[in-house]
Amino acid sequence: MTRGFDTERWSGLEGLVLVAAAAGVLTREPAPLLLAGLGVVLLGYVRIAAVPEVTLEIERELSDSTPDPDEEVEVTLSVTNESARTLFDLRIVDGVPPALAVVDGPARLGTALRPGATATTTYTVTAIRGEHTWDETVVVARDPSGAVERRETVLTETTMRCEPELAATADLPLRGLTSKYAGRVETDVPGSGLEFASIREYRHGDPIRRIDWNRRARTGELATVQFREERAATVVLVVDTRSEAHVAPDADAETAVERSVDAASIAFSALLDSGDRVGVAAFGPNECWLDPSSGVDHRARARRLFATHPAFAPTPPDEAFFPSIAVRRLRRRLSSDAQVIFCTPLTDDYAVSVARRLEAYGHAVTVVSPDPTATGTVGARLARLERDLRLRDLRRAGIRVVDWGAEPLAVALARAESGWKQ
Amino acid sequence: MVPVSEITRLPTRTGTAIALSAAGLATLALAFTTASAAVAGLVGTVFLAAGLTRGSRRILDTAGTVFFLALLVAGVTGAGLEALLIGGVASILAWDTAENALSVGEHLGRETDTTRLEIVHAATTLLVLTVGVAVVYALGSVASGGQPVAAVVLLLVGVVALVAAVRR
Numbered sequence: 279m280t281r282g283f284d285t286e287r288w289s290g291l292e293g294l295v296l297v298a299a300a301a302g303v304l305t306r307e308p309a310p311l312l313l314a315g316l317g318v319v320l321l322g323y324v325r326i327a328a329v330p331e332v333t334l335e336i337e338r339e340l341s342d343s344t345p346d347p348d349e350e351v352e353v354t355l356s357v358t359n360e361s362a363r364t365l366f367d368l369r370i371v372d373g374v375p376p377a378l379a380v381v382d383g384p385a386r387l388g389t390a391l392r393p394g395a396t397a398t399t400t401y402t403v404t405a406i407r408g409e410h411t412w413d414e415t416v417v418v419a420r421d422p423s424g425a426v427e428r429r430e431t432v433l434t435e436t437t438m439r440c441e442p443e444l445a446a447t448a449d450l451p452l453r454g455l456t457s458k459y460a461g462r463v464e465t466d467v468p469g470s471g472l473e474f475a476s477i478r479e480y481r482h483g484d485p486i487r488r489i490d491w492n493r494r495a496r497t498g499e500l501a502t503v504q505f506r507e508e509r510a511a512t513v514v515l516v517v518d519t520r521s522e523a524h525v526a527p528d529a530d531a532e533t534a535v536e537r538s539v540d541a542a543s544i545a546f547s548a549l550l551d552s553g554d555r556v557g558v559a560a561f562g563p564n565e566c567w568l569d570p571s572s573g574v575d576h577r578a579r580a581r582r583l584f585a586t587h588p589a590f591a592p593t594p595p596d597e598a599f600f601p602s603i604a605v606r607r608l609r610r611r612l613s614s615d616a617q618v619i620f621c622t623p624l625t626d627d628y629a630v631s632v633a634r635r636l637e638a639y640g641h642a643v644t645v646v647s648p649d650p651t652a653t654g655t656v657g658a659r660l661a662r663l664e665r666d667l668r669l670r671d672l673r674r675a676g677i678r679v680v681d682w683g684a685e686p687l688a689v690a691l692a693r694a695e696s697g698w699k700q
Numbered sequence: 701m702v703p704v705s706e707i708t709r710l711p712t713r714t715g716t717a718i719a720l721s722a723a724g725l726a727t728l729a730l731a732f733t734t735a736s737a738a739v740a741g742l743v744g745t746v747f748l749a750a751g752l753t754r755g756s757r758r759i760l761d762t763a764g765t766v767f768f769l770a771l772l773v774a775g776v777t778g779a780g781l782e783a784l785l786i787g788g789v790a791s792i793l794a795w796d797t798a799e800n801a802l803s804v805g806e807h808l809g810r811e812t813d814t815t816r817l818e819i820v821h822a823a824t825t826l827l828v829l830t831v832g833v834a835v836v837y838a839l840g841s842v843a844s845g846g847q848p849v850a851a852v853v854l855l856l857v858g859v860v861a862l863v864a865a866v867r868r
Contacts, residue, residue, distance in 0.1 A: 285803075287799055287803075292860060294768055295856075295860055296857070296860065297768075297772070298768075298771075298772060298775070299856045299857065299860075301772055301775065301776055302775070305776040307775060307776055307778055308781070308840060309774070309775035309776075309778065309779065309781055309784050310772060310775040310776060311840075311856065312781065312784075312785065312836050312837070312840050313771055313772070313775055313784070313785075313788055314856055315832075315835075315836040315839065315840070315856065316785065316788055316789070316792075316829070316832050316833060316836050318856065318859050318860060318863060319828070319829075319831070319832030319835060319836065320792065320828065320829070320832060321860065321863045322863050323828045323832075325863050366820055366821070366824065367817060367820070367821060368817070369804065369807045369808055369817070371807070371808070383811075384707075384808070384809060384811045384812040386807075386808040386809065386811075386812045387808075387812065388804055388807070388808045388812055388813075388814035388816075388817040389814070389816045389817050390816055390817055390820040399812075418807060422820075422821065422824040422825075423824070423825070423828075424796075424799075424800060424803070424821070
């Protein structure tokens with residue numbers, strides 16, 4: 279995009295020249311006429327101004343293009359004048375990705391450049407989870423008098439990818455819905471396992487190890503001990519990424535989506551470690567679906583997904599969203615034995631209805647809800663009350679809820695677990 | 701979260717310093733003409749400083765107008781030509797650098813190092829004005845031999861019309 283236009287900063291100069299000349303005529307003094315003459319010279323200087331031709335080469339260098347989260351990355355922007363003319367007035371604003379915060383040094387440059395000369399500026403950004411692409415650099419060039427300027431945008435491809443490690447820092451207890459595979463979730467199904475469940479009459483073919491020999495000695499009857507069978511679960515982590523979920527208690531705090539993704543990645547890792555099959559889905563305008571599976575490859579896939587999928591971007595989505603279609607699609611994809619862990623800040627009633635509908639279709643739902651509310655104003659306190667009511671609604675419907683405030687997730691889980699009925 | 705560096709969209713410090721020095725010089729030059737012009741120059745400097753602190757283009761333009769009136773007053777009262785021309789150059793330079801500092805501040809903010817840009821801008825303006833003064837002064841001393849003022853004025857009007865008609 280290129281355009282040149284008048285800055286109109288010298289408009290009105292002609293008038294002043296004529297006023298000075300008139301004053302000279304009326305008073306018959308030479309001094310005002312000389313002033314008018316000076317004005318005419320200036321007018322000529324302004325009038326011969328031509329829109330400067332801009333041919334620039336812009337390079338951007340990152341000190342680390344795959345940093346860890348919260349690491350500071352130094353960005354060096356160098357601008358070279360490739361044209362044959364001097365650029366007297368060059369102003370450059372770099373297109374820092376919207377999700378990155380510049381913490382040190384300006385991402386802007388103002389200078390005069392001789393042909394072939396290079397100017398550089400260095401600034402520091404803090405890396406956060408995601409794939410960040412730099413926008414176009416805006417270049418404004420003016421002629422020496424500043425009467426005309428040209429605006430251009432130059433695109434220099436630079437991408438920074440920041441993928442956090444998946445760390446299982448908290449164990450998420452699952453509900454009773456399981457698959458047919460062996461795992462670590464205790465079910466009410468009697469069979470082999472660790473925890474005692476019941477004793478029943480011996481049937482032909484029961485393993486000898488599980489015969490209750492004490493009873494046999496006491497009464498002479500054969501009986502079989504049954505344990506609670508341990509099975510693996512299929513879990514789908516659903517993250518609320520609607521624009522309603524992009525909320526934070528204050529401007530500097532992490533948004534609820536960020537924390538939801540954190541919770542989901544912790545849960546993913548913990549569940550995968552305990553042998554469950556885990557999938558990932560986003561509930562928002564950007565579609566994202568990772569089939570439940572297990573294994574090392576699956577972990578790597580999920581790590582990349584959490585880090586770079588546009589659905590989990592730290593900035594709110596612009597696209598239109600049709601929630602009922604999204605719920606239907608999600609439900610079709612969920613296998614009948616799949617549990618759902620729904621990470622949502624519960625900022626509106628729709629999130630509640632999604633959780634209740636999934637629960638009603640037989641997917642045992644656990645809601646992990648990062649608390650984005652504040653107490654600063656009356657409105658904020660009202661929002662907090664409304665959210666509390668939504669939590670109560672969910673609990674009444676038999677859905678497990680983890681209300682996650684400012685504490686680490688493990689603490690919130692431990693507190694929530696003590697309140698759940700076994 | 702880490703504190704984010706904000707952009708202060710106010711006139712840059714370099715430009716402010718140059719503009720205020722030029723305005724001071726203009727006031728000093730006007731002090732050698734008449735008392736009323738000197739007072740007007742002082743008022744203009746105050747307006748310029750106010751415009752630069754507030755970041756207001758309107759106040760800067762007011763300052764420029766006040767300077768112009770001061771020069772005009774000094775001119776019609778028949779003050780010394782040299783002091784008047786120095787005052788003229790200095791006040792144009794003051795307004796130009798102040799307005800430039802304002803626009804650079806709006807584009808790039810106060811935190812960016814723009815010293816080079818602004819010094820180059822001030823230097824080119826100063827160069828053009830110096831050449832202009834030399835030309836005008838030379839013409840003035842040649843033409844002061846009693847030509848009718850009307851002819852000079854018609855010449856001026858013609859040049860203005862010509863310059864205004866030049867297309868960029």
